Amino acid sequence: MKLYETLAESIAQSIQSGILRRGDKLPSVRQTSVSRKVSPSTVFQAYYLLEARGIISARERSGYYVAAQTSDIPLIPEPIISDDVEVAQVDVSELVFDVLESIKEKNVIPLGSAFPSPLLFPLDKLGRSMASVARTMNPWASVDNLSPGDADLRRQIALRYMIDDISVSQDEIVITNGALEALNLCLMATTRPGDTVLIESPTFYAALQSIERLGLKAVEVPSHPKEGVDLVAMARAIEMHHPKVCWLMTNFQNPLGSLLSDEKKKSLVELITQYKLPLIEDDVYGELYFGKNRPAPAKSFDREGWVMHCASFSKCLAPGYRVGWVASGCFSKSIARLKLTTTISASVPAQLAIASYLQKGGYDKHLRNLRHSLLVNQIKFIEAVNLYFPAGTRLTTPQGGYFLWIKLPDGVSSLQVHKEALSNGISIAPGAIFTSLKNYDNYIRLNYGHIWNSHIESAINVLGGIVKNLSQQHAI
Ligand SMILES: Cc1ncc(COP(=O)(O)O)c(C=O)c1O
Numbered sequence: 001m002k003l004y005e006t007l008a009e010s011i012a013q014s015i016q017s018g019i020l021r022r023g024d025k026l027p028s029v030r031q032t033s034v035s036r037k038v039s040p041s042t043v044f045q046a047y048y049l050l051e052a053r054g055i056i057s058a059r060e061r062s063g064y065y066v067a068a069q070t071s072d073i074p075l076i077p078e079p080i081i082s083d084d085v086e087v088a089q090v091d092v093s094e095l096v097f098d099v100l101e102s103i104k105e106k107n108v109i110p111l112g113s114a115f116p117s118p119l120l121f122p123l124d125k126l127g128r129s130m131a132s133v134a135r136t137m138n139p140w141a142s143v144d145n146l147s148p149g150d151a152d153l154r155r156q157i158a159l160r161y162m163i164d165d166i167s168v169s170q171d172e173i174v175i176t177n178g179a180l181e182a183l184n185l186c187l188m189a190t191t192r193p194g195d196t197v198l199i200e201s202p203t204f205y206a207a208l209q210s211i212e213r214l215g216l217k218a219v220e221v222p223s224h225p226k227e228g229v230d231l232v233a234m235a236r237a238i239e240m241h242h243p244k245v246c247w248l249m250t251n252f253q254n255p256l257g258s259l260l261s262d263e264k265k266k267s268l269v270e271l272i273t274q275y276k277l278p279l280i281e282d283d284v285y286g287e288l289y290f291g292k293n294r295p296a297p298a299k300s301f302d303r304e305g306w307v308m309h310c311a312s313f314s315k316c317l318a319p320g321y322r323v324g325w326v327a328s329g330c331f332s333k334s335i336a337r338l339k340l341t342t343t344i345s346a347s348v349p350a351q352l353a354i355a356s357y358l359q360k361g362g363y364d365k366h367l368r369n370l371r372h373s374l375l376v377n378q379i380k381f382i383e384a385v386n387l388y389f390p391a392g393t394r395l396t397t398p399q400g401g402y403f404l405w406i407k408l409p410d411g412v413s414s415l416q417v418h419k420e421a422l423s424n425g426i427s428i429a430p431g432a433i434f435t436s437l438k439n440y441d442n443y444i445r446l447n448y449g450h451i452w453n454s455h456i457e458s459a460i461n462v463l464g465g466i467v468k469n470l471s472q473q474h475a476i
Contacts, residue, residue: 003038004045011046012055015066026056026064045292052290052375053397054382067383087196087219087241091212096205096433099418103427109450109459112418112427114254116402116449118319120373122357122366126318129360130353137352145348147339148332149175149325153355157325166300168309172332174339175325175346179284179312182326183247184210185342186280186308189334190245191216198237198246200229202405202434202443204254204282207247211436218436219243225396225405228253228260231267238275245278251295252285255434255445256405257398262296269301278331279307284324287316287367289400290375305329313354316367321350374402374449381448384457388464390471402449408442408467411474417444420466426459 001009014020026032029047033040047064050056057067103112141150148154151170158170176182183206191197193215199207201220211218219241223229229248237243248268250260260268272279283297299309308331312324323346328335339345357363378397381404385395392409408414414430421428429447431440450456 004042004049007032007036007038007042007046008049011050012053015055020066024066025062026066028063049291051379052399054379054386057379057383087217092205092208092433092436096209099430099433102418102422103429105427107425108422109426109455111446111450111456111459111463112429113447113449114429115319116315116374116447117451119451120370120449121317121319122362125362126321126353126357129356130349133352133356134349137349141352142348145351146345147174148336149173149346150348150351150355152359153323153351154325156355156358157327161327164294164296164300166297168299168327172329173325173327174332174336175323175351176312176339177324177343177346178314178322179282179310179324180206181339181343182308182310182312182324183207183280183282185335185338186278186310186326186328186331187211187214187216187245187247188338189328189331190278190280192244195244196241198234198241198243198277200248200253201437202255202431202440203247204249205433207282208434208436220435220437223253223256224258225256226258228256228258228264229268231264231271234268235271238271238277243277245280246272247280247282248298249282249285250298251283252288252398252401252403254285254401255403255429255431257396257401257403259295259399260298262301265296265298266301269298269307272306273302273304276306281307281309283309283311284315285401286311288371288374288402290371290378291399295400299327299329302329305331308335316370317357317363318350318354321354322347323350323354371400373451374400377402377448377450377452378404380452380457381446381460384460385446385464388461390464390468392471393467402447404446404448406444406446408444409471409474410442412442412467412470414440414442414444416470417463417466420470421463424459424462424466426463428463 029040029043032043054067056064058064154170154173157173158168161168187210196217196219197211198219200223219237221229221234221237281298286294289295297309299307308326308328310326390409394407396405418428418430429445431443434440
């Protein structure tokens with residue numbers, strides 16, 4: 001644990017044990033720095049972390065206070081653990097399509113959406129890059145930039161890996177139509193119909209849909225809402241079911257928001273290397289961290305090339321441009337060929353526009369602003385859920401990304417909440433779409449990537465009311 005995390009933990013304990021009570025003012029950053037013998041920046045980071053978790057809140061020109069709802073300090077939903085991880089035929093697509101279709105409506109408050117608000121992105125600047133590259137584009141670019149993709153863009157991506165101290169050469173990067181295509185190509189490169197894929201439980205529904213579409217089977221391994229996939233259960237599942245590949249989200253998992261520590265990522269890479277089991281690392285949210293640095297991908301611990309690192313610009317820069325990539329270690333040649341034989345290449349103007357935007361600089365500044373907006377939103381959402389949802393609700397406090405995973409009181413069906421919320425013009429993502437098993441019926445995922453306003457607050461109030469009613473009906 002870092003120093004600021006230890007300090008934050010100790011302050012949170014003082015609050016939980018009642019030494020500091022709701023509404024109490026915290027000692028100033030300077031006082032705490034002197035009394036705890038740590039630097040002011042350590043105190044600041046600890047306060048920032050507690051604020052992100054909804055435990056304290058800042059008041060302008062006044063300092064930090066214990067947040068209003070301390071009696072309901074968010075509790076993490078416990079993971080669903082089962083000793084037997086079983087292989088399952090996947091059959092979720094109908095339900096996922098039903099839910100996605102129903103939340104597409106423009107006038108619905110999109111708490112069930114997988115995308116953050118488009119207003120959070122530098123669309124003007126990107127538009128200018130796009131206009132300029134379209135005017136000056138070398139006509140041969142449409143041929144030269146076929147798979148593996150535009151050389152400048154691949155170099156810019158390799159540079160970002162280098163800045164994060166990860167050794168990835170531009171030659172192993174294949175540009176794709178968003179991360180989802182990268183993930184699918186990895187799956188196609190490593191499996192044949194009937195094979196088993198190891199995934200997390202709960203997992204991103206598109207992983208389930210890809211597995212279903214390719215005629216594969218899934219073995220779901222429990223994932224902890226804070227610490228991510230259970231490596232002991234994973235080792236057991238590998239021994240029992242001999243999966244051909246695993247597909248995991250290491251940073252700010254969708255839907256949990258969990259984050260694997262570096263130690264755990266190292267152990268994960270050791271495990272897959274020992275079994276020569278390729279890992280498809282789905283890392284589309286890694287740039288959206290609230291801590292000090294970007295969390296490392298598992299790829300950074302991979303010495304033998306078993307990790308295929310998939311990411312994109314969809315969630316952090318250019319939604320709709322559909323530009324993603326995979327850095328695929330020893331699989332890069334077969335993935336580049338698969339890309340050629342499926343969709344030939346990603347859109348050339350979109351690749352060039354993003355490469356030009358990255359070259360001009362400003363991406364990191366944009367990311368800082370985006371992360372700040374998401375963190376502020378998270379604080380507001382957590383406060384509102386605490387205020388409006390009934391007792392018995394539990395929720396995560398992710399350290400990045402833009403999803404809250406919420407366990408509803410016992411007996412409340414998230415599909416029922418989804419139905420009633422939609423009839424009130426609000427979408428949510430019900431837990432059932434994140435598994436091929438019958439788990440998570442009383443869980444929902446909320447998207448806090450939309451700028452906080454009174455409509456969102458009243459939507460959470462309405463949702464809380466729906467959950468309260470259903471919970472009371474269950475109790476009768
Ligand atoms: C975990 C995860 N992986 C991949 C994707 C797809 O990313 P892209 O839009 O770049 O294809 C999403 C989008 O929702 C996601 O949540």
